[in-house]
Amino acid sequence: MQRTSSPVEQQQPPTCSEAQLGHLSELLARLYRLWLGLVFVLLAFGLVLDVAEDARLEDATVPLPALPGRLMEGDPAAFESLALLIVTLGPIIGVVTMLAYCMFRGDRRTALLALLVLLVVAALPIARAIGGR
Amino acid sequence: MELLVELGILVVAALSATLGAMVGLGGGVFMVPIFSAFLGVPIKTAIAASGLAVIVGSMGSASVYLQHRMVNLRLALVLLVATALGAIGGALLVAAAPVALLRAVFALALYAMIVLMTLRRASADPVTSGADRLRLASSFYDPAMGRTVHYVPQLVGPGALLSTVAGFVSGLLGVGGGVIQVPLMNVLMRVPVKAAAATSAYMIGVTVVGSVLLYYANDLLVPQVAVPAALGVFFGAQIGSRIGRHVHGSWLRRILVLILLYLATTLLLQALGVPVPGAR
Numbered sequence: 001m002q003r004t005s006s007p008v009e010q011q012q013p014p015t016c017s018e019a020q021l022g023h024l025s026e027l028l029a030r031l032y033r034l035w036l037g038l039v040f041v042l043l044a045f046g047l048v049l050d051v052a053e054d055a056r057l058e059d060a061t062v063p064l065p066a067l068p069g070r071l072m073e074g075d076p077a078a079f080e081s082l083a084l085l086i087v088t089l090g091p092i093i094g095v096v097t098m099l100a101y102c103m104f105r106g107d108r109r110t111a112l113l114a115l116l117v118l119l120v121v122a123a124l125p126i127a128r129a130i131g132g133r
Numbered sequence: 134m135e136l137l138v139e140l141g142i143l144v145v146a147a148l149s150a151t152l153g154a155m156v157g158l159g160g161g162v163f164m165v166p167i168f169s170a171f172l173g174v175p176i177k178t179a180i181a182a183s184g185l186a187v188i189v190g191s192m193g194s195a196s197v198y199l200q201h202r203m204v205n206l207r208l209a210l211v212l213l214v215a216t217a218l219g220a221i222g223g224a225l226l227v228a229a230a231p232v233a234l235l236r237a238v239f240a241l242a243l244y245a246m247i248v249l250m251t252l253r254r255a256s257a258d259p260v261t262s263g264a265d266r267l268r269l270a271s272s273f274y275d276p277a278m279g280r281t282v283h284y285v286p287q288l289v290g291p292g293a294l295l296s297t298v299a300g301f302v303s304g305l306l307g308v309g310g311g312v313i314q315v316p317l318m319n320v321l322m323r324v325p326v327k328a329a330a331a332t333s334a335y336m337i338g339v340t341v342v343g344s345v346l347l348y349y350a351n352d353l354l355v356p357q358v359a360v361p362a363a364l365g366v367f368f369g370a371q372i373g374s375r376i377g378r379h380v381h382g383s384w385l386r387r388i389l390v391l392i393l394l395y396l397a398t399t400l401l402l403q404a405l406g407v408p409v410p411g412a413r
Contacts, residue, residue, distance in 0.1 A: 015268050018271065018272070021206055021207070021271075022202045024206065025199040025200070025202045025204060025206065026199065026200060026202075028195075028196075028199045028206075029195075029196045029197075029199035029200040032192045032193075032195060032196035032199070033196050035192065036189070036192055036193060036196070036367065039189075039363075040367070043360060043363070043364070046356075046360075047360070056357075057139060057356050057357040057360055057361075058356040058357065059355055059356070059357050060352060060355065060356070061349060061352065061354050061355070061356060063352075064350075077356065080356045080360060081349075081356070084185060084349065084354060084356070084359060084360075084363070085349065087185070087188055087189055087192070087363065088185065088188055088342055088345045088346060088349070089342070090188065090192050090338070091188060091191065091192065091338035091339040091342055092339070092342055094192075094335075094338075094339070095339060098206065098210070110206075110207055110210065113207070113210035113211060113214060114210055116210075116214045117210055117213045117214055117217070117339065120213075120214055120217035120218055120221065121213075121217055121339060121340070121342060121343055122343065123217075123221055124217055124220055124221055124224065124340075124343040124344070125343035125344060125346055125347045127220075127221040127222075127224040127225050128224040128343070128344065128347060129347065130224075130225060
């Protein structure tokens, strides 16, 4: 028999159930593991190139505009820099995944919260740059 | 930089992350002073490497906690917005703020939290019923207790407001978020300490992303320090989050109280003008 929702339930905006949030948790856990795996493959590659070159870790990262060219040249610093950049973006990819998951399931309130998180996190470094920290 | 120093960074990062992942902290509170005071890493480089390590640690430990459904994702989003808004205010006013006074106030607030966490038995017992307009109630399986723990976060409005204030002060003082969020969730919002630690472990990674991108842009992220720190933290976080699941909540609270005591005393000494090795 199909369950009919009560008037109180009908008034509530649609939200992800606890089971759906559990599914999202597992999805994020897998995403994080994959992401870290990719980072460590890149780091390992950079470290192997470092060992082959001079057995020392790099003392500076590669600026973003020069990164593609230095990667093509097989520069170990470029692989290490790319790994550091990718890992830095990991938590943001997690929030974007939450946003997409909740939007897809009609949970607009949680999706809006995730969007707000992305906005304030983007505003924070701008505020730090203005404040001089 | 000598190989021995790089090895030292890796070991310190692994130990910091093991402890940090157990109680939901990033571990920067240990890494920055030890890197700079004992391993000869310049303070700005140490802060940048610690920021990156916090992200790796957060992702590593959160992947374990998320797998076991211990992270309260909706609560994390609410508190992230509140904390980051406060941190934006703090970062904008950093030049004009009376930093010594704020350090003293923050230290006293941490001491108050320590007293509450030590004395108040209530923080050990979650509230399992009541109004939940924001649908923040959650549950997780606690292997140490051998049962599923249900809880409904209490006083969400005041909790979010205090998170904003805490974010404001942490934005001014450069203190990490976990050290504030875990006691706040546990003492005020009555979230079980394990769920609070897991939720905080997830949150801290998101909060430092912006800063680390700034460090990268300003050439403060040095691979010689950041790479061993990231590797050490990854393994430490995996170990710490697994231990954290199986340790009894009362032990996690004791560890957290000790860490808060260390941080509060450091801040108070700094406020009084006493030099603290490796302090920011």
